[in-house]
Amino acid sequence: MPLTLEDIAKVAGVSRSTVSRVINGDENVNAATRAKVDEVLKRLNFQPNIAARSLAAGRTGIVGLVIPAGVNTIFTDPYFPQLIQAVTTTCNANDYSVMLWLAEPTYERRTIRQILHGGLLDGVIVSSMLVDDPIVQALYDSHKPFVLIGRHPTLDVNYVDVDNVYGARQATQHLLQLGRRRVGTITGPRNMIAGIDRYQGYREALRCFNQSCSDELVVEGDFSEKSGYRGMQQLLLHRPDAVFVATDTMAMGAMRALRERNLRVPDDIAVVGYDDGPAATQLEPPLTTIRQFTTKLGVAAMENLMEIIRNPGSGSRHQVLQPELVIRVSCGSPIS
Amino acid sequence: MPLTLEDIAKVAGVSRSTVSRVINGDENVNAATRAKVDEVLKRLNFQPNIAARSLAAGRTGIVGLVIPAGVNTIFTDPYFPQLIQAVTTTCNANDYSVMLWLAEPTYERRTIRQILHGGLLDGVIVSSMLVDDPIVQALYDSHKPFVLIGRHPTLDVNYVDVDNVYGARQATQHLLQLGRRRVGTITGPRNMIAGIDRYQGYREALRCFNQSCSDELVVEGDFSEKSGYRGMQQLLLHRPDAVFVATDTMAMGAMRALRERNLRVPDDIAVVGYDDGPAATQLEPPLTTIRQFTTKLGVAAMENLMEIIRNPGSGSRHQVLQPELVIRVSCGSPIS
DNA sequence: ATGATTGTTGGGAGCGCTCCCAATAAAGCA
DNA sequence: TGCTTTATTGGGAGCGCTCCCAACAATCAT
Numbered sequence: 001m002p003l004t005l006e007d008i009a010k011v012a013g014v015s016r017s018t019v020s021r022v023i024n025g026d027e028n029v030n031a032a033t034r035a036k037v038d039e040v041l042k043r044l045n046f047q048p049n050i051a052a053r054s055l056a057a058g059r060t061g062i063v064g065l066v067i068p069a070g071v072n073t074i075f076t077d078p079y080f081p082q083l084i085q086a087v088t089t090t091c092n093a094n095d096y097s098v099m100l101w102l103a104e105p106t107y108e109r110r111t112i113r114q115i116l117h118g119g120l121l122d123g124v125i126v127s128s129m130l131v132d133d134p135i136v137q138a139l140y141d142s143h144k145p146f147v148l149i150g151r152h153p154t155l156d157v158n159y160v161d162v163d164n165v166y167g168a169r170q171a172t173q174h175l176l177q178l179g180r181r182r183v184g185t186i187t188g189p190r191n192m193i194a195g196i197d198r199y200q201g202y203r204e205a206l207r208c209f210n211q212s213c214s215d216e217l218v219v220e221g222d223f224s225e226k227s228g229y230r231g232m233q234q235l236l237l238h239r240p241d242a243v244f245v246a247t248d249t250m251a252m253g254a255m256r257a258l259r260e261r262n263l264r265v266p267d268d269i270a271v272v273g274y275d276d277g278p279a280a281t282q283l284e285p286p287l288t289t290i291r292q293f294t295t296k297l298g299v300a301a302m303e304n305l306m307e308i309i310r311n312p313g314s315g316s317r318h319q320v321l322q323p324e325l326v327i328r329v330s331c332g333s334p335i336s
Numbered sequence: 337m338p339l340t341l342e343d344i345a346k347v348a349g350v351s352r353s354t355v356s357r358v359i360n361g362d363e364n365v366n367a368a369t370r371a372k373v374d375e376v377l378k379r380l381n382f383q384p385n386i387a388a389r390s391l392a393a394g395r396t397g398i399v400g401l402v403i404p405a406g407v408n409t410i411f412t413d414p415y416f417p418q419l420i421q422a423v424t425t426t427c428n429a430n431d432y433s434v435m436l437w438l439a440e441p442t443y444e445r446r447t448i449r450q451i452l453h454g455g456l457l458d459g460v461i462v463s464s465m466l467v468d469d470p471i472v473q474a475l476y477d478s479h480k481p482f483v484l485i486g487r488h489p490t491l492d493v494n495y496v497d498v499d500n501v502y503g504a505r506q507a508t509q510h511l512l513q514l515g516r517r518r519v520g521t522i523t524g525p526r527n528m529i530a531g532i533d534r535y536q537g538y539r540e541a542l543r544c545f546n547q548s549c550s551d552e553l554v555v556e557g558d559f560s561e562k563s564g565y566r567g568m569q570q571l572l573l574h575r576p577d578a579v580f581v582a583t584d585t586m587a588m589g590a591m592r593a594l595r596e597r598n599l600r601v602p603d604d605i606a607v608v609g610y611d612d613g614p615a616a617t618q619l620e621p622p623l624t625t626i627r628q629f630t631t632k633l634g635v636a637a638m639e640n641l642m643e644i645i646r647n648p649g650s651g652s653r654h655q656v657l658q659p660e661l662v663i664r665v666s667c668g669s670p671i672s
Numbered sequence: 673a674t675g676a677t678t679g680t681t682g683g684g685a686g687c688g689c690t691c692c693c694a695a696t697a698a699a700g701c702a
Numbered sequence: 703t704g705c706t707t708t709a710t711t712g713g714g715a716g717c718g719c720t721c722c723c724a725a726c727a728a729t730c731a732t
Contacts, residue, residue, distance in 0.1 A: 002455060006716055015682045020720065030680060049455040051390035052718035055687045060387070088438060100436040110447060119338060119385040119688090340688055351712045366710060388688035391717045455718090482682065 012040040028210040049155035064124040066101045078277035086298025145308040160300040160319040167290040167323035168201025171272040176209045179335035180242035184217035188246040198246045228253025248277045266332030285329035292323040346378040400460040402437045415611030422634025481644040496636045496655040503626040503659035505536025507608040515671035516578035520553035522567035524582040534582045564589025578606040584613045602668030621665035628659040
């Protein structure tokens with residue numbers, strides 16, 4: 001049978017309240033008393049009952065991390081592991097526990113209700129992917145503290161994000177500066193913010209160089225390796241001399257397609273990826289890509305969330321990180 | 337402010353107790369009353385407070401899924417995603433929620449304590465990898481219901497497992513039956529049960545064919561792609577004509593090494609993997625491997641756990657699934 | 673020395689739920 | 703008809719914790 005505060009109190013010769021104070025770091029405890037209680041606490045390996053605390057105090061020390069994507073996506077793309085890692089680590093460092101929801105985009109209503117109204121979570125981090133994810137709206141309507149990873153197109157919510165438009169612009173400009181003139185792109189899905197923003201950055205870069213954006217050089221992918229492969233095949237019909245691929249994973253597929261056609265990278269065609277995941281360095285040749293500090297993103301999200309939990313009702317918080325171009329081999333040197 | 341039982345009761349014109357009965361499916365409620373309460377419940381979108389239920393009833397409807405491996409391993413190996421998927425789905429189908437712990441093998445004590453004594457979990461599933469994982473011992477000492485995925489070498493605990501010895505024997509025998517005579521292996525780590533068992537199966541197969549097991553044809557890997565690559569390079573020094581690789585992921589690495597040396601699969605060297613993950617079909621040539629029904633494993637684990645939760649104190653339960661050989665191209669046809 | 677202040681502690685109330693028992697109404701039986 | 707049985711319902715107790723307030727002792731200023 002698990003111990004209770006009262007048990008500890010009896011052993012330490014103090015009251016329930018005092019033990020509670022010690023556990024929660026209340027200032028108003030005599031140093032000697034605190035030492036004594038601490039000793040008993042440690043000796044009996046006491047762990048307070050989370051449910052009881054939740055009920056009494058209205059907080060649990062648990063935050064939810066909701067990743068609305070199929071398990072396959074989550075574990076294929078190196079982005080999510082890094083994110084999960086970062087959030088988990090930050091949580092633990094701050095005495096929070098994480099509850100991880102890997103949800104298919106079509107939630108059961110029950111799941112959402114549980115997340116929102118079960119009373120178990122102090123706050124929620126959502127790695128929002130879809131433009132119109134129902135859970136975001138639901139969180140917005142509830143008053144539970146939450147932070148989005150990735151900006152939201154319409155709602156004014158707390159979020160942290162990397163500047164996808166900027167990153168994509170950097171990538172595309174890099175290709176243009178090297179003298180490439182038929183720069184294609186394999187985009188992400190158009191119902192995901194990141195997909196839209198990166199495409200936007202691509203177009204802005206073209207405009208900077210007074211290039212028109214011809215539809216034949218734009219293919220929509222879905223972030224998977226296979227869609228990169230297919231996308232590249234399609235693109236090749238229109239003889240691009242460079243491609244901006246909206247994900248390293250898709251870039252892998254794209255390069256597989258090029259290899260099959262015996263096209264050389266970067267000589268025949270230059271490739272830029274996006275993410276700077278582990279694959280980037282393993283590819284042949286190593287991939288020039290956009291580094292987006294996924295870890296920082298996760299940490300920032302959690303820090304914001306904790307701030308919101310501590311201090312609710314303050315205005316909505318936005319934090320945008322700048323990604324940076326990592327130059328490797330896949331774009332080669334300037335073409336004269 | 338979230339609703340309470342009392343709120344619902346007031347609206348429905350009944351008592352708190354009756355509402356509770358309806359929610360928990362108690363038989364002793366008049367049909368008309370139940371309908372009325374159900375209607376209110378649905379209309380107001382009521383969700384009982386988990387903490388309060390936990391405190392009063394001693395159950396939460398939450399189970400923990402503990403995966404004691406680095407995040408990198410977890411997301412590299414296709415085994416875990418499938419497992420997580422299976423457990424999560426089964427949970428949801430049975431009105432349980434999952435709390436996922438991705439823990440580095442060296443747990444903080446705090447984490448373990450929380451898992452065990454926080455009182456939040458009705459039960460725990462541990463995907464035990466390491467032979468002497470501290471959390472298994474801790475769970476064993478506590479009296480919390482738990483199920484291991486993967487047998488335990490010494491403790492008599494509830495587990496579900498696939499027969500790794502059998503699977504590895506099948507794989508190796510397949511190579512031997514095709515006439516290969518210098519069959520090497522890249523094993524898993526020796527501190528993981530699965531690694532040990534598969535190596536054991538390999539040796540048993542050799543013994544069946546009256547082959548001695550020469551140390552030079554055995555290399556230890558760590559389940560990673562890279563270790564497969566390295567292992568193969570090492571193995572090649574001793575001219576094997578076939579390899580049993582204890583993981584598809586490692587097999588990928590092994591085949592990369594072979595490609596680099598311009599060795600043909602299966603002509604020059606035959607390869608069998610283990611897992612039948614998505615990579616198996618994508619490899620060139622498609623990989624003959626052992627299918628181990630990871631999904632079934634996850635489902636079985638959860639079903640056992642629920643049974644144990646419902647019915648504690650029954651003897652320990654063991655369930656072992658048989659894996660099967662999936663023949664593709666990487667072993668070729670019999671050698672005359 | 674007296675009243676006010678500060679530091680420290682103990683105990684009551686109550687969070688929202690489940691479980692149990694008692695109360696009531698309805699039905700069955702002699 | 704009177705009494706037992708059954709079906710249905712309501713309310714008290716209590717799960718383990720936090721929060722609040724009151725109690726007390728020790729210290730301070732006057």
